[in-house]
Amino acid sequence: MTAYRTDVVVIGGGAAGLAAAAVAANAGQETLLVERETAPGGVLEQCIHPGFGVHRYNAELTGPEFAARLVDELDTSGAKVLTRRTVLAIDRTTGAVETVGPEGRRTINAQTVVITTGARERPFGALRIPGPRPAGIFTAGLAQKLVNLHNLLPGHRALILGSGDIGLIMARRLHLEGVEVVGVLELKPFPGGLTRNVVQCLDDFGIPLHLSRTVTAVHGTDRLTGVTTAAVDEAGRPIPGTEQEFTVDTLILSVGLIPEAELVNQFVAIDPINRGPRVDSKWQTNVPWLFAAGNGVAVFDLVDVVAAAGAAAGQFAAQFADGDRTSRPEIPLIRGDNVTHLVPTALDPSVATTVHLRVPRPMERAQVRIGNGIVSRRFIGVRPAEMVEMEIPLEAMADLARLPEVKVEVIAV
Amino acid sequence: MKIGVIGAGVVGALIARELCRYDVEVHLFEREADVAFGISKANSGVIHGCFHERPGTMRARFCVDGNAMYDQLARELDFPFQRIGAHVLAFNRADEETVEQLRAHGEEIGVPGLAIVDRDELRTHEPHVNPHARAALWSPTVGIVEPWDVVIAAVENARDNGLNLHLQTEVTGIDVSAGRVRGIVTERDEFPLDAVVNAAGLYADRIARMAGIDTVQIHPRRGEYLLLDKPAGTLVNSVLFPAPTDNSKGILVLPTVAGNLLLGPTADDLPALAPDASATTATGLAAVVTGARRLVPAVDPRLTIKTFAGVRPEPTNGEFAVGPTPVRGFYQAAGMRSPGLTAAPAIARYLARELAHALNLPEKDAFNPVRRAIPRFSALTADARDALIRNDPRYGRIICRCNEVTEGEIVEAIRRGARTLDGIKFRTRAGFGRCQGGFCTARIIAILARELGMTPEEITVRGKNDHIVVGRVRP
Numbered sequence: 001m002t003a004y005r006t007d008v009v010v011i012g013g014g015a016a017g018l019a020a021a022a023v024a025a026n027a028g029q030e031t032l033l034v035e036r037e038t039a040p041g042g043v044l045e046q047c048i049h050p051g052f053g054v055h056r057y058n059a060e061l062t063g064p065e066f067a068a069r070l071v072d073e074l075d076t077s078g079a080k081v082l083t084r085r086t087v088l089a090i091d092r093t094t095g096a097v098e099t100v101g102p103e104g105r106r107t108i109n110a111q112t113v114v115i116t117t118g119a120r121e122r123p124f125g126a127l128r129i130p131g132p133r134p135a136g137i138f139t140a141g142l143a144q145k146l147v148n149l150h151n152l153l154p155g156h157r158a159l160i161l162g163s164g165d166i167g168l169i170m171a172r173r174l175h176l177e178g179v180e181v182v183g184v185l186e187l188k189p190f191p192g193g194l195t196r197n198v199v200q201c202l203d204d205f206g207i208p209l210h211l212s213r214t215v216t217a218v219h220g221t222d223r224l225t226g227v228t229t230a231a232v233d234e235a236g237r238p239i240p241g242t243e244q245e246f247t248v249d250t251l252i253l254s255v256g257l258i259p260e261a262e263l264v265n266q267f268v269a270i271d272p273i274n275r276g277p278r279v280d281s282k283w284q285t286n287v288p289w290l291f292a293a294g295n296g297v298a299v300f301d302l303v304d305v306v307a308a309a310g311a312a313a314g315q316f317a318a319q320f321a322d323g324d325r326t327s328r329p330e331i332p333l334i335r336g337d338n339v340t341h342l343v344p345t346a347l348d349p350s351v352a353t354t355v356h357l358r359v360p361r362p363m364e365r366a367q368v369r370i371g372n373g374i375v376s377r378r379f380i381g382v383r384p385a386e387m388v389e390m391e392i393p394l395e396a397m398a399d400l401a402r403l404p405e406v407k408v409e410v411i412a413v
Numbered sequence: 414m415k416i417g418v419i420g421a422g423v424v425g426a427l428i429a430r431e432l433c434r435y436d437v438e439v440h441l442f443e444r445e446a447d448v449a450f451g452i453s454k455a456n457s458g459v460i461h462g463c464f465h466e467r468p469g470t471m472r473a474r475f476c477v478d479g480n481a482m483y484d485q486l487a488r489e490l491d492f493p494f495q496r497i498g499a500h501v502l503a504f505n506r507a508d509e510e511t512v513e514q515l516r517a518h519g520e521e522i523g524v525p526g527l528a529i530v531d532r533d534e535l536r537t538h539e540p541h542v543n544p545h546a547r548a549a550l551w552s553p554t555v556g557i558v559e560p561w562d563v564v565i566a567a568v569e570n571a572r573d574n575g576l577n578l579h580l581q582t583e584v585t586g587i588d589v590s591a592g593r594v595r596g597i598v599t600e601r602d603e604f605p606l607d608a609v610v611n612a613a614g615l616y617a618d619r620i621a622r623m624a625g626i627d628t629v630q631i632h633p634r635r636g637e638y639l640l641l642d643k644p645a646g647t648l649v650n651s652v653l654f655p656a657p658t659d660n661s662k663g664i665l666v667l668p669t670v671a672g673n674l675l676l677g678p679t680a681d682d683l684p685a686l687a688p689d690a691s692a693t694t695a696t697g698l699a700a701v702v703t704g705a706r707r708l709v710p711a712v713d714p715r716l717t718i719k720t721f722a723g724v725r726p727e728p729t730n731g732e733f734a735v736g737p738t739p740v741r742g743f744y745q746a747a748g749m750r751s752p753g754l755t756a757a758p759a760i761a762r763y764l765a766r767e768l769a770h771a772l773n774l775p776e777k778d779a780f781n782p783v784r785r786a787i788p789r790f791s792a793l794t795a796d797a798r799d800a801l802i803r804n805d806p807r808y809g810r811i812i813c814r815c816n817e818v819t820e821g822e823i824v825e826a827i828r829r830g831a832r833t834l835d836g837i838k839f840r841t842r843a844g845f846g847r848c849q850g851g852f853c854t855a856r857i858i859a860i861l862a863r864e865l866g867m868t869p870e871e872i873t874v875r876g877k878n879d880h881i882v883v884g885r886v887r888p
Contacts (some may be wrong), residue, residue, distance in 0.1 A: 036811065086811040100790075102806035104799060123849035128639070132692040133721060135879035137826035139851045150855050152869050152882040177886050216695070221688070222878040249883075262815075262847075 002106050005081075006032045007321040008314070009097055009110040011087050011263070015303045016069035016294025016310030017116035023314030024077035024114070029321045031256020032108060033079055034099055036086040040074070041067035042118055043141070044303065046148045046166060049169055051196070055304035082106075090115075092267035095289050111321035112289050114313050115264060115277070119295040121166075127255060131217045140166040140254040147173060155250025159227060160184040161215050164385070165193035165301070167254025169235055172201035174252070182246055183208040185215065185229060187236050190362050191384050192254070194301065204354045214238065215251065224249050231413040232388030257299045264290065271345055273335070274298035280346040281353035283313035284320070288327065291317045298343045298354070301387050331401060337410025338363070341387070347406060349397035355390045359383070359410050367413045374399045378413065414770055415440065417597050417606040419584050419620055421448035423560060423757045424746045425612030426567040431765030432610075433574040435774040440604060441568070441576055442597065446618075446876020447836045449564035452590050452614045453754075454839065455691065455723030456636070457665060457678060458560045459652055461752040462552035464501055464519030464527060465662055473522045475563045476752040478759035480554055486758050490566035491786040492558065493670040499555035499652035500535060502546040502708060512550040515657075519552070526553040541648045541711050555652050557670055560754055561839040569829060570784035574777070578830075581876065584613075587623040593741035594624060594742045608742040608768055617734075617747035618685075624740050629747045630729035633690040636678025637697035639705075640719040642847050645674035645712070653708045662751065663858035664704030671816075671842065676705040676712065682727060691722045718849055725750045737767065744768065754798065786842060787825045791817035812860070813853040815846025823857065827864045834874045834881060837861065854881070878885040 008024040013035030025031040033040065044052070047063025054060060057069060074081070085101035090113060097108040121139040123150045138146070138154050144166070146152040158179050160167045163186035184202060189212045192196045202209050210229075216238050217228040231242035259276030261268075269278045269286045276297040277285045283293045293313035295305045323352045330346040331413070343360040355370065362383045369376045370389050375396045382388055388410075392400070400406050414437045418429045421443035429441040430448040445451060460483050466473035487494035512529065519527045525632040528551045535542060535549045572578060579599075586598035587609065596605040618631040646668050655663040661680035669675050678699045684692050698720055705712045722800025728734065733756070735746050744767065746760050768774070788801055790808055801821065802809040808821030816831055818841045827841035834850075835841055843856065844850035856880055862869045873879050 003654060036814065079789045084810065086814065086817075088817065100798065100802070100809050100811065101510045102802070102809040104802045104809055120848040121851045123847075123851060125640070126715075126717050128698050128714065128717055130695045130698060130720075132689060135881055142851050142854055145855050146882060147886055149887045150859065150869070151853075152858075153884045153886050155883050222875075223880070256761055333441055357534050 002104070002247045004032060004106060004108045006030045006108065006110045008032070008112045008114060008317050009034065009108045010040070010114040010116060010314070011097065012116040012118055012296065013040030013081065014116060014118050014294065015044060015067070015070060015306045016296070016313070017042070017114070018067070018074050019307040019310035020114045020116055020293060020317065021079040022073045022077040022312030023311045024321070025077035025317040027315060027318035027322075029318040031077070031079040032110070033074070033081045034085050034087055034097070034108070035081060035083045038084055040071060040081060040083065046145050047169070048148050049173070052303050055302065056307055070307065087263060088234065090263050092287070112317045114317045115292045115296055116294045116310055116313070117260040117296040118264065119259045119299055121253070122256040123259060124253055127253070129215055129218060131219060132221055134218065134220035134222055134224045136220070136249050137251045138253065140170045140252050143170055143252050144173065147177060153177065153179065154252070155179060157182060157248045158250035158252055159246050159248045160252045161253060162186065162254030163192040163198070163209060164254045164256070165197050167252065168193045168201040169177065170199040170252055170254070171207050172205055175205050175207060176216065179250070181207050183210055184247060185213045186211050187214045187232060188212070190383065191385065214245065218251065224251055227251055257294045257295065259298060261296060264292075271298070274341050274343060278345045280344050281348040281351045282316035283309065283344070284316060288325070289320065291320070298341045299357070299395070301385065305356070305387070305389065331403065332405040334405050334407050336407040338410035339408050340384070342408060347392070347397070347400060349401045352394045355392060355408060356387050357408060357410070358387055363410065363412050365413050367411050369409050369411060371400045371403055382410065414438065414774065415606045416606070416610065416768060417442060417604060418607045418612055418830060419597070419608045420451070420611070420613040421568060421578070422451050422453040422562065422612065422614050423449070423567075423723070423754055424749050424760060425610070426564045426571070427757045427761035428610055428612055428746060428764055429576055430567045430571040430574070431761040432768065433571045433599050434765065434780045435574055435769050436777050437772070439571070439576050440606070441571070442579045442582045442584055442599070444581070446581050446833055446873070447831065448568045449839060450835070450875060452710055452724055452726060454561045456754065457667065457675065458669065458754070459665070459667065460556035460558060461755045462519065462527070462555040462642040463522060463524050463752065463755070464515045464550065464552060465657060466518070466522060468518055468521045471735055472752065472756065475733065475735065475756035475759045475763070477523050479756040483556060483759040486563075487558075489782045490563070490570055490784050492562035492566045493505065494556055494558050494631055494669055496554065496556040497651050497668070498551065499654060500530070500539060500542075500549040500551055500658060501654040502542065503548040503656055504545055504630060509548055511656045512548065516550050524552065524554065527551070527589050539653065541709050542653065543708055543710055545662045557652065557667060559670055563754070565596070565840060566784055566786065570782065573784060574780055584620060584623070584766045587620065587743070589624050589743070594743040599832050601856070608744065608772060610764060610768070611745040611747055613741070613747075614749065615724060617726060617745065621745060621747065624738070624743045626738050626740060626743070629734050629745070631726045631748060632685045632729070633683045633687055633724040634727040634750065635681040635683055635690055635722050635724055637693045637701055637722045638675060638677030638720065639698065639701055639714065639717050640721070641674040641676065641712070641716040642673045642718050645716045646672040648674060648709055648711055655704070655708060664701055664807055666705045666708045670844070674712070677701045678723065690724045693720050697722070718847055725753070735764065737771070764803055787822050787829065790819045790822060811848065813841070813843035813854050815848050816842045818843040819859065823860050824864060827861065832861070832865060833876045834858070834861070834872065848853050858882070
């Protein structure tokens, strides 16, 4: 049984992990990236549509192209990659990372562990939609994988439930491959994905978007034959008498992503709203040698931001591996009005910090206030589908550090 | 001598296995594409304590005997079985009288270890139980299994001992002449047989009528369930029951052997040919949540990863129909409502002995009762994993990440008879975890196609018209 010794081990070779490993290696730390697929890239490999990299590379790349650039950066950095290797466990005391692959088990002992394991999709069962269990019901990511990587068509006539980005992208994708896409349903009164996706995936192709509507039953014994839908009220409850039947053989679900925190959730503090590990300005969890970034911490929207988060985590992880063990008192960041997802959840006043947050409903004109206004900024048109980013400069930290806790809130102005 | 068993659910599978102890040719006929694809795949998986049964009934006798057989059965057939016990909760004076009655009946029929516990003792054992539960009947012999494990294991062992398994073979007629059974007829074939055992679950009355017997009447009783993700599995340590009604044992809260939390079932009696018997309903699912939260208020339905409905074969007179019939050579194990799973090993032993006696069958010298399950990577020690991977590197390739299921296990499941997505799922647990197949389904389709020499479009969920994909994107 082989053991590796390294300075930094990064778990998960998607956008965040690739960036983290490259930065850590460039900072002079011996770095190992562990990836369970045959090659790194993560979910980017199946995102063959363009639109990635506008911020990071000033270009409009497809997912695989974006991943390829990150892989080039990784190769240049000298970080090593182990592929076809799955992490089974992380020892909470020693930090030893247990892995397995066709070559057998391997333990990786590192100074620092960075966890960038991404997110999983909420499954159909979680929606508790009544009816039989016919074939033809897919989460959007699975449908995307089948179509884009396996050349397999999920069905002939599809309805999409959920207007998050993955659902919008799949509406277009399926339409382009000859599937009749009868529409996209969205529970909320506003779309769940980026505006550009609503335009480029639905409007441009004449695919109807039905807001405030959901699926209330599925039908069909062996294969799906149709679904019943209904309008919903502000609380998302179906309104009797508004039922509509759709004859479809395929139901695609884009109903939410959940950070994959299984490897650490028994010993790391988890944020109940983000559903991923609580991290500070340095992407460090409450376990000092464990850093986390990307969709495994909270679900982000732009892969550019995910890569930047990974890069930052890699930088701080490298510092920790290098021996920087200083820990400063941290200031808790707490949610005030109109804040759902929030990253980080603690401030390290020694570093400038980007705060990422989501609002629960669209707000035309909003002001994000941090620490009762010590830092504030106005935004036009904030929406749940688009994470808001705000810098807290180093200069503001002294004032913020005087507060027992720092509230982050969004006010309509 | 040839004996046919109709129905490869838990009852038929265990009967077939018992019959393989004797020097006789045994044929097991199953209409679905795999074993356990009927009632046996969707029920509570509880090995009951039998105190719900009335003294003097066949249900009581076979339940008590069957419960006691599960330790040895689980050892021989290598399936997970946990005797975690059960509490029947009493919320008021009427409930307390009811559970005391259950205790008394249980004692009368020979159930060991029953005791009434008070609120404190209950809460020590079950910290998350509803604080309004003032007492409970504690039954230490109650256990849990994944019911399809029992069926799959029994059939594998029976095949090792000579069983002939006929899948996708629906019995369309029973040949009877001069008051004795001569054989069965299927769509494709005729099988001359010296004896037939009807263990056809939901269709047992239909099969009985083919032999000219109309004393059995079955209708589906639907039970709806919610399966919650593993964090919820730690909410209870035993199987929790409410005080029963006349009609049913009630909505339970129980852990599964895999560590999930199972809530359910409801009990809807449906007309005999109801087409949507295994569909869940809005009211049914809501009732399960309400019923579950009454026992354990902390149950959070947002942790649900799967909902499903199982169907039990409810006999009109409520009693098992087990044993010989007026047609010589035609035996039945029909009306296998709850506690059918618990009673199955005892019914199998009884019927096999009846048949052996009637047909004068000698025992085989070399019956091997032991079957080894597919090595479960996730449950193995480090050394065992090393050995497994050295021997076959596919056991180092994780396909289902949620349950740590390897390619080696999936290939072995196919070797042992899986041809469908559900066949893989039930034999390996791949696709059963928190992501419910989101990450692994594409890979499993590819492995099935590769190993079976099929195209991906031919792969189905359960062997019906339920192909997972409909074709290629590009040829």
